[in-house]
Amino acid sequence: MAGQAVSHPFFARVYPHINAFAEAHGSVEHRQEMLAGVHGRVVEIGAGMGSNFVHYPPEVEQIVAVEPEPRLRALAEQAAAKAVVPVEVRAGRAEALPAHGTFDAAVFSLVLCTVPDVPAALAEARRVLKPGGELRFYEHVRSENPRFFRMQRIINPLWGLAGGGCSVTRDTEQAIREAGYTVEEIRRFVFRINGRAGPASPSIIGTARPSTC
Numbered sequence: 001m002a003g004q005a006v007s008h009p010f011f012a013r014v015y016p017h018i019n020a021f022a023e024a025h026g027s028v029e030h031r032q033e034m035l036a037g038v039h040g041r042v043v044e045i046g047a048g049m050g051s052n053f054v055h056y057p058p059e060v061e062q063i064v065a066v067e068p069e070p071r072l073r074a075l076a077e078q079a080a081a082k083a084v085v086p087v088e089v090r091a092g093r094a095e096a097l098p099a100h101g102t103f104d105a106a107v108f109s110l111v112l113c114t115v116p117d118v119p120a121a122l123a124e125a126r127r128v129l130k131p132g133g134e135l136r137f138y139e140h141v142r143s144e145n146p147r148f149f150r151m152q153r154i155i156n157p158l159w160g161l162a163g164g165g166c167s168v169t170r171d172t173e174q175a176i177r178e179a180g181y182t183v184e185e186i187r188r189f190v191f192r193i194n195g196r197a198g199p200a201s202p203s204i205i206g207t208a209r210p211s212t213c
């Protein structure tokens with residue numbers, strides 16, 4: 001299941017700094033909001049350097065964290081060693097996850113902006129969830145404001161080059177619905193830092209479950 005590695009050495013070096021800045025300005029609270037009430041066995045997809053690990057509630061029995069980028073995965077292994085909840089870090093991609101029907105929750109945070117094949121990633125998450133399992137997501141998305149979205153579209157090619165393939169123009173809520181999930185809860189907001197909105201500020205946090213029919 002390891003699949004192809006993803007190599008983004010520049011992004012892997014700068015992301016820890018970007019993340020530390022975002023966490024100092026509110027993204028810690030977003031991570032906690034996304035993970036509130038999660039329990040049982042969890043697969044976290046594209047776990048990066050494991051920034052979510054410390055925010056899982058004690059009701060979580062085990063986290064399988066899948067990360068394809070070697071440098072970020074090494075940092076995730078360090079974070080796993082410090083986490084209270086048991087974490088197993090594995091090489092792998094969203095498009096090819098381990099096992100089948102064995103997880104109570106699948107977590108995507110700031111990942112569906114980057115995976116090349118979003119429908120495949122969401123289908124895989126669905127395949128590995130137990131019946132009644134849930135998707136938790138925290139993602140930056142395309143703006144609902146037409147002028148802001150125009151700016152996102154203009155900046156997107158450059159953004160992708162610097163950001164390891166990240167896109168700021170994805171309609172991730174729509175992608176989740178089209179992948180056969182029912183969105184049960186969603187909060188849409190603009191993550192401003194020091195009062196300013198950047199291309200990746202429009203965001204969603206929520207919960208979805210595979211639709212029954």
Ligand SMILES: C[S@@+](CC[C@H](N)C(=O)[O-])C[C@H]1O[C@@H](n2cnc3c(N)ncnc32)[C@H](O)[C@@H]1O
Nearest residue numbers: 046047048051069072093094109110111114115
């Ligand atoms: C912006 S980082 C977010 C990391 C982490 N989830 C977080 O919340 O900080 C995007 C992550 O997606 C990962 N990624 C890129 N392509 C992927 C793929 N095909 N499958 C799984 N993860 C992928 C990257 O390696 C990186 O760790």
